[in-house]
């Protein structure tokens with residue numbers, strides 16, 4: 447729950463303005479991106495290819511690719527807690 | 542320094558270790574608390590203490606939100622889950638946390654409908670799919686997860702979802718730091734500040750720590766190099782006669798945090814007068830509850846929550862571990878009666894808890910080796 451997981455934005459979802467498809471370790475999941483806006487209906491500075499740090503289904507911050515890679519490496523070292531979190535993410539369906 | 546070669550950048554790590562040693566004043570001892578469980582994890586996993594001079598000790602703070610949930614709140618949640626029409630949802634980390642009369646896992650085995658979710662939004666989906674049930678999300682976490690719960694409530698409101706509510710246990714990191722700073726047996730020289738919490742609240746809220754308590758704080762990333770760098774920064778402040786908040790994790794943490802996340806929290810929630818923390822007792826203004834305007838989504842207002850109070854088990858020394866007074870292995874039941882499979886205290890439950898992190902990785906640390914030789 448406390449692990450911030452990096453994911454790469456694959457697509458912004460037109461039918462849900464607060465959701466984006468994000469690829470996390472090859473698994474694609476919908477993630478809420480509403481917290482990356484300045485205002486509730488403000489503009490969103492996010493395009494496919496960007497990396498975000500995801501907590502419990504919400505992108506909390508944008509990060510660069512290098513930071514994403516470093517976080518992934520750190521998470522892999524965490525072991526079970528990370529694989530459990532990935533399993534939970536894979537089972538999650540928030541659309 | 543056997544293991545330093547495993548670091549991504551072994552040369553930098555070595556240089557930092559040397560610089561840290563050079564900054565330690567002869568005869569002076571330093572103890573620094575890392576607040577976040579993720580940092581505890583890195584420290585144990587990489588045996589970081591072995592790369593630090595003897596004069597520096599690292600103390601593991603209360604930064605695992607699962608570890609600080611008092612048993613009474615677990616019992617209260619189980620009482621809600623025992624309602625015929627209630628589905629209780631929470632994060633997987635909560636499943637094995639012992640309450641006064643068992644854990645969520647035990648209650649589930651006894652027939653309560655308790656489901657683990659990855660995101661509060663998953664609970665919303667469960668509520669949509671089960672219109673004849675009432676779905677209660679047992680919300681836990683520091684400011685990292687608080688905005689997600691708040692956003693979920695706003696979403697539920699927008700959808701007009703009447704069968705979804707939140708049992709709010711969100712805690713705030715700063716009052717916990719204050720509680721530690723106020724403890725009479727305090728023996729700390731500075732703090733390694735949390736990383737992800739700070740992406741939400743930023744660095745400014747910590748400014749009272751150096752100003753009012755004279756202790757420096759450096760927010761830090763999670764890699765071994767980040768932690769070494771943060772320790773180096775703390776020591777440099779002493780050497781240069783400074784005492785301030787520094788941001789080592791600037792590549793992820795903006796000084797002002799995430800303004801939208803803060804606004805969403807403030808819209809939906811307010812600070813509680815006081816909240817009970819396992820091991821630390823009641824801490825003023827240390828948690829959030831839903832605002833009156835969102836009463837329709839507040840499980841504590843919808844249900845008659847028993848408000849159970851349970852004292853921590855007498856064998857449990859989590860409080861002393863959380864305040865940094867003892868190391869995990871100094872607890873009487875560590876590794877014997879209390880293991881990750883059969884936790885007595887919550888520090889052993891979540892992999893981010895100091896006891897579990899130490900149990901899983903800490904066996905080669907300096908102190909452990911010393912302890913073994915003393916035997």
Ligand code: SF4
Nearest residue numbers: 859872879886889896
């Ligand atoms: S060993 Fe168990 S009881 Fe002792 S402090 Fe750790 S978690 Fe608490």
